[in-house]
Amino acid sequence: AYQRLWESSHVTLQELLDREQPLLEPVPERERQSFQYRVASLYLRYLGLLRRFDTIYDQMVQPQKRRLLRRLLDCVAGRVLELKDELVRVDLSESHCLDRVLQDLKLTPADLEVSIPKYFLLEQSSAIRERGQMLAEILSRMGPVSSQEDFPRMHRTEAIILVQKAERARQGRLRATFMKEIQKEEERDWKIRGDGQRKFSQDQAALTVQKVWKGYLQRKRTQQDRQTEMEFIGMLSPPSQVEHLDIMFQACLGDDIRRLRQIEKEEEFQAAMEKAGSFLRETEGPDMKEKMKEQICQWFIECHALTGRFPDYPDESLGGSYLIFADKTPEQVRMELETQVQESKKKEQEKSEEKEKDQKEKDKKRKKKGKKEKAKKGEADVMLKVLPSKFTPAISAGHVEYLNLWKNRQESVHPSQNFDSEALREEKRKELEQEIRVQVDELMRQELRNLRLAVDKEEERPLKAPKKKPGKKTGKKKEKDLTPDRSVDSLYRELVVFGLLKKSETVALKDYIGDCLYLGSTLTLANKLPMPSLFDIRQNMALYAVLRLGSPDIHAMAPLIRSLLLVGPSGMGKKMLVQAVCTETGANLFDLSPGNLLGKYPGKTGAQMIVHMVFKVARLLQPSVIWIGNAEKNFYKKVPKEERQMDPKRIKKDLTKAIQLLVPGDRVMLIGTTARPQLAELKGLCRVYERILLMPQPDxxxxxxxxxxxxxxxxxxxxxxxxxxxxxxxxxxxxxxxxxxxxxxxxxxxxxxxxxxxxxxxxxxxxxxxxxxxxxxxxxxxxxxxxFKTPLGKKSMKLSKDQLEAEEARLAKEKKRK
Structure with missing residues (x-):
């Protein structure tokens, strides 16, 4: 079943790869809606593919297939994140109205749900368990925390009077109910006496009883038919869930059994890899080494015979002796080395020319400030296009590997899902060849020096180190380590003791209940701006936080998001979402809320030390979530008198610097929550929090x-x-x-x-x-x-105004024509 699902998934994947190239072509601004439709349809198709690959990877047993599936799963998840960024860039909104696309693709709202890969928690379950035990041990040593509230003490007499009042009120309510029933019974008896009992004949009485009984039976039968119909069309759940629960239990049991088989097959595969590696190293390694040496020596002789001098040995960064083994003649290799040097010189010249051109263009732009409208039209013609993907080449490579290795493989040969020994040996042979080539390159470089001295009487020609490309410095800024002599365990314990590292509650992301917006496109057509639903909030948390923090491979290549701000009234579940992110990814939870920092590490150096320790431990024990409740307090426009002692703005500068130091691969995310963002300075808040999610009341x-x-x-x-x-x-x-x-x-x-x-x-x-x-x-x-004062909100308002003005202009033109 999973093999068939894998085959159908690759058919879909081939269709999606064919659709990628047209999106790279620029599209004019007037075709924004059709461009958004194409990006949204591609996004939904990739979401479905992510769900299928997650199911297959979770249940497939064969270890070699699972390695390919893991790469494809991570790459598809990364492509989903890239397309989400493209949708935000096109829609200028964090939530999207995809109901029309869903209808055209014949999908249901359930297909909008972001599938969280199960391996996020399964593969690091032991690490999470150890970390939880360590945290529990530290908290137990600290002693019981006095979290019980101090209730106001009451005098014994007052307590007795209070109990008496409650008991008398209870007895009074019971007596009133009893008297009411007696009164109703007396009224009923009085009516019977006054009217007199009506006498029926035997046939009339039988007829009356039959009418009542048949009416009761028909109403009951109609109600049962209606209930059955509603259950059949899925509007009501069946009253007895016993059979359903039994089926679900059996299915879950089968899933767990397959996961145990995965572990067994993986252990067998690891043992076979070690055995195959040592066997190939002993049997084929010496022959491989001698063959490489002979080929390189032959290359030396042919180059000397053709050019009269020995060649320069290719540098290791260029591939070393792999250039010689690539089925090329000595002349071709020499020509390639020479062309590489010439190309580097040409590139330097082109860069200098480009700099001059850029300078000239800047001067021209300064002179043409008065002609803004024409410039805007020129920009709009090429505004919309999808940025090149980092994940598409890897997806394409995985698809090609599937076609070459697994598509036409007969599964009846491996009914027990054992590994393929031939593919394993081929893979280990390639690894061994790379290892031996590095060793041979070192030996033959020395051999080349000796030949030059012996034949040409020539000293070694020093190789010029490749020049670094000029441009912006890309790399991690060096951060001063304030705790160089301390271990991670000691810092971890200190943060737990001071309450800066807390145990997160176990909350699944699916427990954040909410339905999607079904009339988004209708509201947009009516020129009404649709607000995000609770479903959109849950989906954005899965995309921005869970998928990125769950896998190091996805985080390293996906568009970098360091921080999130959840804005909404109290009671919207902002803290619950933070706990859910920690639960789904197994992340540590650090609390830097202003109220939690009161009285801890006082002074300017103390604030610097807090931020440094938290971010250092968060990086070393990834994944990590740093939560700041009441995030507006760090950026107060004016600090209230009652909070001046707290000094909520003391970590503002250090927090801004620490966020900028996070790079791809650092699975650390800052999540702020606030109900009163109006009190904060907007510029500073938007500088720290890259994405802002508005949480309006539920529809x-x-x-x-x-x-x-x-x-x-x-x-x-x-x-x-x-x-x-x-x-x-x-x-x-x-x-x-x-x-x-x-x-x-x-x-x-x-x-x-x-x-x-x-x-x-x-x-x-x-x-x-x-x-x-x-x-x-x-x-x-x-x-x-x-x-709507935030950067994205301003762009969204401007776009809606432009669209409204264009619609009004179009209607005015139609009126004139009429």
Missing amino acids: YASRYVLWKRMIEARGFQVTQSLDISALAKVSDGYTPGHILQAIQSVLNERRLLQVAKRPLVASEFLGHLAKLDPVYREEEESLKDWY
């Missing part, structure tokens, strides 16, 4: 899913008596945190016992919702206004 679809899932999570079965649609409408303006509080208040253990006799109804939640303060429209509008 109707998300609220419906929130109510349903949260009630079911408390152990209650949602029935037709509970109108979730009404609850979703009534709770407009409330956050997921408010909805959770209302559900926890109503659905306690006592209420769970009463469900059989008294079904759950929507009105029970209204009283608790009414006690909570919703997110008022003014607060939400102020957050939106702030977001």
